[in-house]
Amino acid sequence: MMQVLILSVVLAVARARVIEDCSGVVVHNTKHEAQVLKTGIDSPxxxxxxxxxxxxxxxxxxxxDMDDGFKSAYINLKTNEFGVIHGISGGFANAVDRKNHIVYLGGNDGIYKFDFGTKNATFEGARDVSIWQLFFKDKLYFTNYPDEHVFTYEQGEPKLLPALKNTKTMLFALDSNDNIVVSNSSGIFYYVKDLSKSYHLGDYVANGITTDINKKVYFSTPDSLFFIDESGPSVVKLADIDDSIYGLVVDTDNSFIYADGNSIIRLKPTKTRCYSDNEIKD
Incomplete structure:
Protein backbone atom coordinates (compact mmCIF):
# COMPACT_ATOMS: atom_id res chain seq x y z
CA MET A 1 0.00 0.00 0.00
CA MET A 2 2.86 2.35 0.88
CA GLN A 3 4.56 1.57 -2.46
CA VAL A 4 1.37 2.49 -4.37
CA LEU A 5 1.09 5.76 -2.44
CA ILE A 6 4.73 6.67 -3.14
CA LEU A 7 4.30 5.83 -6.83
CA SER A 8 1.19 8.02 -7.03
CA VAL A 9 3.05 10.94 -5.48
CA VAL A 10 5.98 10.51 -7.89
CA LEU A 11 3.65 10.41 -10.89
CA ALA A 12 1.77 13.49 -9.68
CA VAL A 13 5.02 15.41 -9.27
CA ALA A 14 6.24 14.30 -12.69
CA ARG A 15 2.95 15.32 -14.30
CA ALA A 16 3.08 18.74 -12.62
CA ARG A 17 6.64 19.20 -13.87
CA VAL A 18 5.60 18.37 -17.44
CA ILE A 19 2.74 20.86 -17.30
CA GLU A 20 5.05 23.58 -15.99
CA ASP A 21 7.79 22.87 -18.54
CA CYS A 22 5.39 22.66 -21.47
CA SER A 23 3.61 25.95 -21.07
CA GLY A 24 3.59 27.97 -24.26
CA VAL A 25 3.56 26.70 -27.84
CA VAL A 26 4.10 22.99 -28.54
CA VAL A 27 4.60 21.78 -32.13
CA HIS A 28 5.24 18.13 -32.96
CA ASN A 29 5.59 17.35 -29.23
CA THR A 30 8.39 19.92 -28.93
CA LYS A 31 8.14 23.08 -26.87
CA HIS A 32 8.93 26.22 -28.86
CA GLU A 33 10.10 29.58 -27.59
CA ALA A 34 8.75 32.81 -29.06
CA GLN A 35 11.37 35.18 -30.48
CA VAL A 36 10.02 38.61 -31.48
CA LEU A 37 11.61 39.68 -34.76
CA LYS A 38 9.75 42.96 -35.24
CA THR A 39 7.13 44.83 -33.27
CA GLY A 40 5.20 48.07 -33.64
CA ILE A 41 3.65 47.20 -37.01
CA ASP A 42 -0.10 47.05 -37.51
CA SER A 43 -1.55 43.71 -38.70
CA PRO A 44 1.42 42.28 -40.66
CA ASP A 65 -1.99 56.67 -45.43
CA MET A 66 -5.53 57.12 -46.72
CA ASP A 67 -4.52 56.66 -50.37
CA ASP A 68 -2.97 53.21 -50.06
CA GLY A 69 -4.19 51.70 -46.79
CA PHE A 70 -1.43 49.08 -46.90
CA LYS A 71 2.32 49.11 -47.29
CA SER A 72 4.93 46.51 -48.26
CA ALA A 73 7.96 46.02 -46.02
CA TYR A 74 10.84 43.67 -45.30
CA ILE A 75 13.05 42.43 -42.50
CA ASN A 76 16.54 41.05 -43.07
CA LEU A 77 16.56 38.11 -40.66
CA LYS A 78 20.37 38.12 -40.56
CA THR A 79 20.84 41.79 -39.64
CA ASN A 80 17.35 42.73 -38.34
CA GLU A 81 17.29 45.57 -40.89
CA PHE A 82 13.73 46.76 -41.46
CA GLY A 83 12.51 48.83 -44.35
CA VAL A 84 9.33 50.07 -45.98
CA ILE A 85 9.21 49.40 -49.72
CA HIS A 86 8.44 52.52 -51.72
CA GLY A 87 7.17 52.73 -55.27
CA ILE A 88 4.15 50.47 -54.85
CA SER A 89 0.54 51.51 -54.38
CA GLY A 90 -1.30 49.63 -51.65
CA GLY A 91 1.31 46.90 -51.16
CA PHE A 92 -0.61 43.85 -49.98
CA ALA A 93 0.84 40.58 -51.36
CA ASN A 94 4.27 38.94 -51.60
CA ALA A 95 5.82 35.89 -53.30
CA VAL A 96 9.32 34.65 -54.13
CA ASP A 97 10.60 32.96 -57.28
CA ARG A 98 13.45 31.09 -55.59
CA LYS A 99 14.97 29.70 -58.78
CA ASN A 100 15.35 33.07 -60.51
CA HIS A 101 15.78 35.15 -57.32
CA ILE A 102 12.81 37.41 -58.02
CA VAL A 103 10.54 38.86 -55.35
CA TYR A 104 7.07 39.78 -56.54
CA LEU A 105 4.86 42.29 -54.73
CA GLY A 106 1.15 42.81 -55.23
CA GLY A 107 -0.51 46.21 -55.05
CA ASN A 108 -3.95 47.64 -55.65
CA ASP A 109 -3.03 48.41 -59.26
CA GLY A 110 -0.95 45.45 -60.38
CA ILE A 111 2.22 43.38 -59.85
CA TYR A 112 5.61 44.79 -58.89
CA LYS A 113 9.14 43.48 -58.42
CA PHE A 114 11.45 44.23 -55.50
CA ASP A 115 14.82 45.78 -56.35
CA PHE A 116 17.43 44.61 -53.84
CA GLY A 117 19.73 47.47 -54.87
CA THR A 118 17.40 50.36 -54.23
CA LYS A 119 15.04 48.47 -51.82
CA ASN A 120 12.15 49.91 -53.84
CA ALA A 121 9.44 48.39 -56.03
CA THR A 122 9.26 48.62 -59.81
CA PHE A 123 6.07 48.03 -61.76
CA GLU A 124 5.87 44.68 -63.57
CA GLY A 125 2.39 44.24 -65.05
CA ALA A 126 -1.29 43.31 -64.63
CA ARG A 127 -2.11 47.00 -64.59
CA ASP A 128 -5.25 48.11 -62.77
CA VAL A 129 -5.74 44.68 -61.17
CA SER A 130 -6.14 44.70 -57.39
CA ILE A 131 -3.95 41.86 -56.14
CA TRP A 132 -5.10 39.96 -53.08
CA GLN A 133 -2.53 37.13 -52.92
CA LEU A 134 0.59 36.06 -54.81
CA PHE A 135 1.93 32.51 -54.98
CA PHE A 136 4.90 31.17 -56.91
CA LYS A 137 5.61 27.60 -58.02
CA ASP A 138 7.20 27.26 -61.46
CA LYS A 139 5.15 30.31 -62.45
CA LEU A 140 3.46 33.22 -60.72
CA TYR A 141 -0.16 32.90 -59.60
CA PHE A 142 -2.36 35.56 -58.07
CA THR A 143 -5.87 36.06 -56.76
CA ASN A 144 -7.69 39.33 -57.32
CA TYR A 145 -10.12 41.39 -55.29
CA PRO A 146 -13.09 41.65 -55.20
CA ASP A 147 -13.66 39.02 -57.92
CA GLU A 148 -11.74 36.26 -56.06
CA HIS A 149 -10.42 34.50 -59.17
CA VAL A 150 -7.06 32.77 -59.70
CA PHE A 151 -4.79 33.86 -62.53
CA THR A 152 -1.38 32.89 -63.80
CA TYR A 153 0.99 35.63 -64.85
CA GLU A 154 2.98 34.56 -67.92
CA GLN A 155 4.88 36.57 -70.52
CA GLY A 156 3.57 39.78 -69.06
CA GLU A 157 -0.09 38.78 -69.24
CA PRO A 158 -2.60 37.57 -66.64
CA LYS A 159 -4.54 34.46 -67.62
CA LEU A 160 -7.52 33.05 -65.76
CA LEU A 161 -6.71 29.60 -64.37
CA PRO A 162 -9.19 27.30 -66.16
CA ALA A 163 -9.30 24.69 -63.40
CA LEU A 164 -10.76 27.23 -60.95
CA LYS A 165 -12.73 29.50 -63.26
CA ASN A 166 -15.96 28.69 -61.39
CA THR A 167 -14.43 28.64 -57.90
CA LYS A 168 -14.18 31.68 -55.65
CA THR A 169 -10.66 31.81 -54.23
CA MET A 170 -9.12 34.11 -51.68
CA LEU A 171 -5.94 32.10 -50.96
CA PHE A 172 -4.31 29.61 -53.32
CA ALA A 173 -1.41 27.15 -53.12
CA LEU A 174 0.08 24.17 -54.94
CA ASP A 175 1.66 21.31 -53.02
CA SER A 176 4.70 19.25 -54.01
CA ASN A 177 2.63 17.22 -56.50
CA ASP A 178 0.83 20.24 -58.00
CA ASN A 179 -2.42 19.43 -56.22
CA ILE A 180 -4.43 22.60 -55.60
CA VAL A 181 -5.33 24.05 -52.21
CA VAL A 182 -8.04 26.72 -52.12
CA SER A 183 -9.35 28.84 -49.28
CA ASN A 184 -12.61 30.75 -49.56
CA SER A 185 -15.62 31.68 -47.43
CA SER A 186 -16.70 28.01 -47.33
CA GLY A 187 -13.41 26.68 -45.94
CA ILE A 188 -10.38 24.80 -47.25
CA PHE A 189 -10.62 22.68 -50.41
CA TYR A 190 -8.14 20.25 -51.96
CA TYR A 191 -8.23 19.40 -55.67
CA VAL A 192 -6.20 16.51 -57.06
CA LYS A 193 -3.93 17.65 -59.89
CA ASP A 194 -5.99 16.07 -62.68
CA LEU A 195 -9.20 17.37 -61.02
CA SER A 196 -10.51 13.80 -60.77
CA LYS A 197 -11.23 14.30 -57.06
CA SER A 198 -11.95 17.20 -54.76
CA TYR A 199 -12.10 17.32 -50.98
CA HIS A 200 -13.61 19.78 -48.54
CA LEU A 201 -11.07 19.64 -45.73
CA GLY A 202 -13.05 21.72 -43.26
CA ASP A 203 -14.70 25.03 -42.50
CA TYR A 204 -11.42 26.73 -41.64
CA VAL A 205 -11.18 30.51 -41.83
CA ALA A 206 -7.69 30.72 -43.30
CA ASN A 207 -5.88 34.05 -43.29
CA GLY A 208 -2.49 32.85 -44.47
CA ILE A 209 -1.17 30.03 -46.65
CA THR A 210 2.40 29.04 -47.45
CA THR A 211 4.70 26.19 -48.47
CA ASP A 212 7.97 25.12 -46.88
CA ILE A 213 11.19 24.44 -48.77
CA ASN A 214 9.83 21.00 -49.74
CA LYS A 215 6.54 22.47 -51.08
CA LYS A 216 4.44 21.12 -48.22
CA VAL A 217 1.39 23.33 -47.57
CA TYR A 218 0.70 25.09 -44.27
CA PHE A 219 -1.99 27.57 -43.35
CA SER A 220 -3.05 29.71 -40.42
CA THR A 221 -6.37 30.69 -38.90
CA PRO A 222 -6.81 33.50 -36.37
CA ASP A 223 -5.78 31.19 -33.51
CA SER A 224 -3.98 28.09 -34.89
CA LEU A 225 -1.33 26.75 -37.28
CA PHE A 226 -2.09 23.81 -39.58
CA PHE A 227 -0.43 21.44 -42.05
CA ILE A 228 -2.07 19.68 -45.00
CA ASP A 229 -1.19 16.00 -45.17
CA GLU A 230 -1.26 15.04 -48.85
CA SER A 231 -1.67 11.33 -48.12
CA GLY A 232 -5.22 11.84 -46.79
CA PRO A 233 -5.65 14.47 -47.78
CA SER A 234 -6.36 15.86 -44.34
CA VAL A 235 -5.68 18.82 -42.09
CA VAL A 236 -3.33 18.37 -39.12
CA LYS A 237 -3.31 20.95 -36.34
CA LEU A 238 0.22 21.91 -35.37
CA ALA A 239 -0.35 24.42 -32.59
CA ASP A 240 -2.78 26.76 -30.91
CA ILE A 241 -1.53 30.32 -30.52
CA ASP A 242 -2.81 32.72 -27.88
CA ASP A 243 -2.22 35.74 -30.11
CA SER A 244 -4.38 36.71 -33.08
CA ILE A 245 -2.58 35.21 -36.07
CA TYR A 246 -2.39 36.99 -39.42
CA GLY A 247 -0.16 34.62 -41.42
CA LEU A 248 2.92 32.42 -41.36
CA VAL A 249 5.99 31.12 -43.20
CA VAL A 250 8.34 28.21 -42.57
CA ASP A 251 12.08 28.86 -42.68
CA THR A 252 14.85 26.52 -43.85
CA ASP A 253 15.24 25.11 -40.32
CA ASN A 254 11.53 24.23 -40.24
CA SER A 255 10.94 26.96 -37.67
CA PHE A 256 7.62 28.76 -37.93
CA ILE A 257 7.44 32.53 -38.29
CA TYR A 258 4.01 34.02 -37.75
CA ALA A 259 2.44 37.46 -37.52
CA ASP A 260 0.15 38.66 -34.76
CA GLY A 261 -1.66 41.98 -34.35
CA ASN A 262 1.49 44.11 -34.12
CA SER A 263 4.52 41.80 -34.28
CA ILE A 264 6.33 39.14 -36.28
CA ILE A 265 7.45 36.19 -34.16
CA ARG A 266 9.67 33.18 -34.78
CA LEU A 267 8.96 29.92 -32.93
CA LYS A 268 12.29 28.30 -32.10
CA PRO A 269 12.26 24.64 -31.04
CA THR A 270 13.78 23.78 -27.66
CA LYS A 271 14.99 20.43 -26.31
CA THR A 272 11.88 20.05 -24.15
CA ARG A 273 9.59 17.23 -25.29
CA CYS A 274 5.91 17.46 -24.38
CA TYR A 275 3.15 14.85 -24.52
CA SER A 276 -0.50 14.62 -23.65
CA ASP A 277 -1.65 12.07 -21.11
CA ASN A 278 -2.74 9.54 -23.74
CA GLU A 279 0.52 9.61 -25.70
CA ILE A 280 3.39 7.16 -25.20
CA LYS A 281 6.50 8.88 -23.95
CA ASP A 282 9.73 7.68 -25.54
Whole structure:
Protein backbone atom coordinates (compact mmCIF):
# COMPACT_ATOMS: atom_id res chain seq x y z
CA MET A 1 0.00 0.00 0.00
CA MET A 2 2.86 2.35 0.88
CA GLN A 3 4.56 1.57 -2.46
CA VAL A 4 1.37 2.49 -4.37
CA LEU A 5 1.09 5.76 -2.44
CA ILE A 6 4.73 6.67 -3.14
CA LEU A 7 4.30 5.83 -6.83
CA SER A 8 1.19 8.02 -7.03
CA VAL A 9 3.05 10.94 -5.48
CA VAL A 10 5.98 10.51 -7.89
CA LEU A 11 3.65 10.41 -10.89
CA ALA A 12 1.77 13.49 -9.68
CA VAL A 13 5.02 15.41 -9.27
CA ALA A 14 6.24 14.30 -12.69
CA ARG A 15 2.95 15.32 -14.30
CA ALA A 16 3.08 18.74 -12.62
CA ARG A 17 6.64 19.20 -13.87
CA VAL A 18 5.60 18.37 -17.44
CA ILE A 19 2.74 20.86 -17.30
CA GLU A 20 5.05 23.58 -15.99
CA ASP A 21 7.79 22.87 -18.54
CA CYS A 22 5.39 22.66 -21.47
CA SER A 23 3.61 25.95 -21.07
CA GLY A 24 3.59 27.97 -24.26
CA VAL A 25 3.56 26.70 -27.84
CA VAL A 26 4.10 22.99 -28.54
CA VAL A 27 4.60 21.78 -32.13
CA HIS A 28 5.24 18.13 -32.96
CA ASN A 29 5.59 17.35 -29.23
CA THR A 30 8.39 19.92 -28.93
CA LYS A 31 8.14 23.08 -26.87
CA HIS A 32 8.93 26.22 -28.86
CA GLU A 33 10.10 29.58 -27.59
CA ALA A 34 8.75 32.81 -29.06
CA GLN A 35 11.37 35.18 -30.48
CA VAL A 36 10.02 38.61 -31.48
CA LEU A 37 11.61 39.68 -34.76
CA LYS A 38 9.75 42.96 -35.24
CA THR A 39 7.13 44.83 -33.27
CA GLY A 40 5.20 48.07 -33.64
CA ILE A 41 3.65 47.20 -37.01
CA ASP A 42 -0.10 47.05 -37.51
CA SER A 43 -1.55 43.71 -38.70
CA PRO A 44 1.42 42.28 -40.66
CA UNK A 45 0.07 40.00 -43.35
CA UNK A 46 0.95 37.90 -46.42
CA UNK A 47 4.40 36.78 -45.28
CA UNK A 48 6.92 35.48 -47.84
CA UNK A 49 10.51 34.41 -47.18
CA UNK A 50 13.41 34.58 -49.63
CA UNK A 51 15.56 31.65 -48.47
CA UNK A 52 18.66 32.83 -50.35
CA UNK A 53 18.84 36.29 -48.79
CA UNK A 54 16.89 35.67 -45.56
CA UNK A 55 14.68 38.63 -46.36
CA UNK A 56 11.18 38.28 -44.96
CA UNK A 57 8.59 40.25 -46.93
CA UNK A 58 5.19 41.21 -45.59
CA UNK A 59 2.41 43.75 -45.85
CA UNK A 60 0.94 45.79 -43.03
CA UNK A 61 -1.94 48.13 -42.40
CA UNK A 62 -1.19 51.82 -42.79
CA UNK A 63 -4.33 53.71 -41.69
CA UNK A 64 -2.50 57.03 -41.69
CA ASP A 65 -1.99 56.67 -45.43
CA MET A 66 -5.53 57.12 -46.72
CA ASP A 67 -4.52 56.66 -50.37
CA ASP A 68 -2.97 53.21 -50.06
CA GLY A 69 -4.19 51.70 -46.79
CA PHE A 70 -1.43 49.08 -46.90
CA LYS A 71 2.32 49.11 -47.29
CA SER A 72 4.93 46.51 -48.26
CA ALA A 73 7.96 46.02 -46.02
CA TYR A 74 10.84 43.67 -45.30
CA ILE A 75 13.05 42.43 -42.50
CA ASN A 76 16.54 41.05 -43.07
CA LEU A 77 16.56 38.11 -40.66
CA LYS A 78 20.37 38.12 -40.56
CA THR A 79 20.84 41.79 -39.64
CA ASN A 80 17.35 42.73 -38.34
CA GLU A 81 17.29 45.57 -40.89
CA PHE A 82 13.73 46.76 -41.46
CA GLY A 83 12.51 48.83 -44.35
CA VAL A 84 9.33 50.07 -45.98
CA ILE A 85 9.21 49.40 -49.72
CA HIS A 86 8.44 52.52 -51.72
CA GLY A 87 7.17 52.73 -55.27
CA ILE A 88 4.15 50.47 -54.85
CA SER A 89 0.54 51.51 -54.38
CA GLY A 90 -1.30 49.63 -51.65
CA GLY A 91 1.31 46.90 -51.16
CA PHE A 92 -0.61 43.85 -49.98
CA ALA A 93 0.84 40.58 -51.36
CA ASN A 94 4.27 38.94 -51.60
CA ALA A 95 5.82 35.89 -53.30
CA VAL A 96 9.32 34.65 -54.13
CA ASP A 97 10.60 32.96 -57.28
CA ARG A 98 13.45 31.09 -55.59
CA LYS A 99 14.97 29.70 -58.78
CA ASN A 100 15.35 33.07 -60.51
CA HIS A 101 15.78 35.15 -57.32
CA ILE A 102 12.81 37.41 -58.02
CA VAL A 103 10.54 38.86 -55.35
CA TYR A 104 7.07 39.78 -56.54
CA LEU A 105 4.86 42.29 -54.73
CA GLY A 106 1.15 42.81 -55.23
CA GLY A 107 -0.51 46.21 -55.05
CA ASN A 108 -3.95 47.64 -55.65
CA ASP A 109 -3.03 48.41 -59.26
CA GLY A 110 -0.95 45.45 -60.38
CA ILE A 111 2.22 43.38 -59.85
CA TYR A 112 5.61 44.79 -58.89
CA LYS A 113 9.14 43.48 -58.42
CA PHE A 114 11.45 44.23 -55.50
CA ASP A 115 14.82 45.78 -56.35
CA PHE A 116 17.43 44.61 -53.84
CA GLY A 117 19.73 47.47 -54.87
CA THR A 118 17.40 50.36 -54.23
CA LYS A 119 15.04 48.47 -51.82
CA ASN A 120 12.15 49.91 -53.84
CA ALA A 121 9.44 48.39 -56.03
CA THR A 122 9.26 48.62 -59.81
CA PHE A 123 6.07 48.03 -61.76
CA GLU A 124 5.87 44.68 -63.57
CA GLY A 125 2.39 44.24 -65.05
CA ALA A 126 -1.29 43.31 -64.63
CA ARG A 127 -2.11 47.00 -64.59
CA ASP A 128 -5.25 48.11 -62.77
CA VAL A 129 -5.74 44.68 -61.17
CA SER A 130 -6.14 44.70 -57.39
CA ILE A 131 -3.95 41.86 -56.14
CA TRP A 132 -5.10 39.96 -53.08
CA GLN A 133 -2.53 37.13 -52.92
CA LEU A 134 0.59 36.06 -54.81
CA PHE A 135 1.93 32.51 -54.98
CA PHE A 136 4.90 31.17 -56.91
CA LYS A 137 5.61 27.60 -58.02
CA ASP A 138 7.20 27.26 -61.46
CA LYS A 139 5.15 30.31 -62.45
CA LEU A 140 3.46 33.22 -60.72
CA TYR A 141 -0.16 32.90 -59.60
CA PHE A 142 -2.36 35.56 -58.07
CA THR A 143 -5.87 36.06 -56.76
CA ASN A 144 -7.69 39.33 -57.32
CA TYR A 145 -10.12 41.39 -55.29
CA PRO A 146 -13.09 41.65 -55.20
CA ASP A 147 -13.66 39.02 -57.92
CA GLU A 148 -11.74 36.26 -56.06
CA HIS A 149 -10.42 34.50 -59.17
CA VAL A 150 -7.06 32.77 -59.70
CA PHE A 151 -4.79 33.86 -62.53
CA THR A 152 -1.38 32.89 -63.80
CA TYR A 153 0.99 35.63 -64.85
CA GLU A 154 2.98 34.56 -67.92
CA GLN A 155 4.88 36.57 -70.52
CA GLY A 156 3.57 39.78 -69.06
CA GLU A 157 -0.09 38.78 -69.24
CA PRO A 158 -2.60 37.57 -66.64
CA LYS A 159 -4.54 34.46 -67.62
CA LEU A 160 -7.52 33.05 -65.76
CA LEU A 161 -6.71 29.60 -64.37
CA PRO A 162 -9.19 27.30 -66.16
CA ALA A 163 -9.30 24.69 -63.40
CA LEU A 164 -10.76 27.23 -60.95
CA LYS A 165 -12.73 29.50 -63.26
CA ASN A 166 -15.96 28.69 -61.39
CA THR A 167 -14.43 28.64 -57.90
CA LYS A 168 -14.18 31.68 -55.65
CA THR A 169 -10.66 31.81 -54.23
CA MET A 170 -9.12 34.11 -51.68
CA LEU A 171 -5.94 32.10 -50.96
CA PHE A 172 -4.31 29.61 -53.32
CA ALA A 173 -1.41 27.15 -53.12
CA LEU A 174 0.08 24.17 -54.94
CA ASP A 175 1.66 21.31 -53.02
CA SER A 176 4.70 19.25 -54.01
CA ASN A 177 2.63 17.22 -56.50
CA ASP A 178 0.83 20.24 -58.00
CA ASN A 179 -2.42 19.43 -56.22
CA ILE A 180 -4.43 22.60 -55.60
CA VAL A 181 -5.33 24.05 -52.21
CA VAL A 182 -8.04 26.72 -52.12
CA SER A 183 -9.35 28.84 -49.28
CA ASN A 184 -12.61 30.75 -49.56
CA SER A 185 -15.62 31.68 -47.43
CA SER A 186 -16.70 28.01 -47.33
CA GLY A 187 -13.41 26.68 -45.94
CA ILE A 188 -10.38 24.80 -47.25
CA PHE A 189 -10.62 22.68 -50.41
CA TYR A 190 -8.14 20.25 -51.96
CA TYR A 191 -8.23 19.40 -55.67
CA VAL A 192 -6.20 16.51 -57.06
CA LYS A 193 -3.93 17.65 -59.89
CA ASP A 194 -5.99 16.07 -62.68
CA LEU A 195 -9.20 17.37 -61.02
CA SER A 196 -10.51 13.80 -60.77
CA LYS A 197 -11.23 14.30 -57.06
CA SER A 198 -11.95 17.20 -54.76
CA TYR A 199 -12.10 17.32 -50.98
CA HIS A 200 -13.61 19.78 -48.54
CA LEU A 201 -11.07 19.64 -45.73
CA GLY A 202 -13.05 21.72 -43.26
CA ASP A 203 -14.70 25.03 -42.50
CA TYR A 204 -11.42 26.73 -41.64
CA VAL A 205 -11.18 30.51 -41.83
CA ALA A 206 -7.69 30.72 -43.30
CA ASN A 207 -5.88 34.05 -43.29
CA GLY A 208 -2.49 32.85 -44.47
CA ILE A 209 -1.17 30.03 -46.65
CA THR A 210 2.40 29.04 -47.45
CA THR A 211 4.70 26.19 -48.47
CA ASP A 212 7.97 25.12 -46.88
CA ILE A 213 11.19 24.44 -48.77
CA ASN A 214 9.83 21.00 -49.74
CA LYS A 215 6.54 22.47 -51.08
CA LYS A 216 4.44 21.12 -48.22
CA VAL A 217 1.39 23.33 -47.57
CA TYR A 218 0.70 25.09 -44.27
CA PHE A 219 -1.99 27.57 -43.35
CA SER A 220 -3.05 29.71 -40.42
CA THR A 221 -6.37 30.69 -38.90
CA PRO A 222 -6.81 33.50 -36.37
CA ASP A 223 -5.78 31.19 -33.51
CA SER A 224 -3.98 28.09 -34.89
CA LEU A 225 -1.33 26.75 -37.28
CA PHE A 226 -2.09 23.81 -39.58
CA PHE A 227 -0.43 21.44 -42.05
CA ILE A 228 -2.07 19.68 -45.00
CA ASP A 229 -1.19 16.00 -45.17
CA GLU A 230 -1.26 15.04 -48.85
CA SER A 231 -1.67 11.33 -48.12
CA GLY A 232 -5.22 11.84 -46.79
CA PRO A 233 -5.65 14.47 -47.78
CA SER A 234 -6.36 15.86 -44.34
CA VAL A 235 -5.68 18.82 -42.09
CA VAL A 236 -3.33 18.37 -39.12
CA LYS A 237 -3.31 20.95 -36.34
CA LEU A 238 0.22 21.91 -35.37
CA ALA A 239 -0.35 24.42 -32.59
CA ASP A 240 -2.78 26.76 -30.91
CA ILE A 241 -1.53 30.32 -30.52
CA ASP A 242 -2.81 32.72 -27.88
CA ASP A 243 -2.22 35.74 -30.11
CA SER A 244 -4.38 36.71 -33.08
CA ILE A 245 -2.58 35.21 -36.07
CA TYR A 246 -2.39 36.99 -39.42
CA GLY A 247 -0.16 34.62 -41.42
CA LEU A 248 2.92 32.42 -41.36
CA VAL A 249 5.99 31.12 -43.20
CA VAL A 250 8.34 28.21 -42.57
CA ASP A 251 12.08 28.86 -42.68
CA THR A 252 14.85 26.52 -43.85
CA ASP A 253 15.24 25.11 -40.32
CA ASN A 254 11.53 24.23 -40.24
CA SER A 255 10.94 26.96 -37.67
CA PHE A 256 7.62 28.76 -37.93
CA ILE A 257 7.44 32.53 -38.29
CA TYR A 258 4.01 34.02 -37.75
CA ALA A 259 2.44 37.46 -37.52
CA ASP A 260 0.15 38.66 -34.76
CA GLY A 261 -1.66 41.98 -34.35
CA ASN A 262 1.49 44.11 -34.12
CA SER A 263 4.52 41.80 -34.28
CA ILE A 264 6.33 39.14 -36.28
CA ILE A 265 7.45 36.19 -34.16
CA ARG A 266 9.67 33.18 -34.78
CA LEU A 267 8.96 29.92 -32.93
CA LYS A 268 12.29 28.30 -32.10
CA PRO A 269 12.26 24.64 -31.04
CA THR A 270 13.78 23.78 -27.66
CA LYS A 271 14.99 20.43 -26.31
CA THR A 272 11.88 20.05 -24.15
CA ARG A 273 9.59 17.23 -25.29
CA CYS A 274 5.91 17.46 -24.38
CA TYR A 275 3.15 14.85 -24.52
CA SER A 276 -0.50 14.62 -23.65
CA ASP A 277 -1.65 12.07 -21.11
CA ASN A 278 -2.74 9.54 -23.74
CA GLU A 279 0.52 9.61 -25.70
CA ILE A 280 3.39 7.16 -25.20
CA LYS A 281 6.50 8.88 -23.95
CA ASP A 282 9.73 7.68 -25.54
Missing amino acids: YQLALDYDTNYLFFSYSSPE
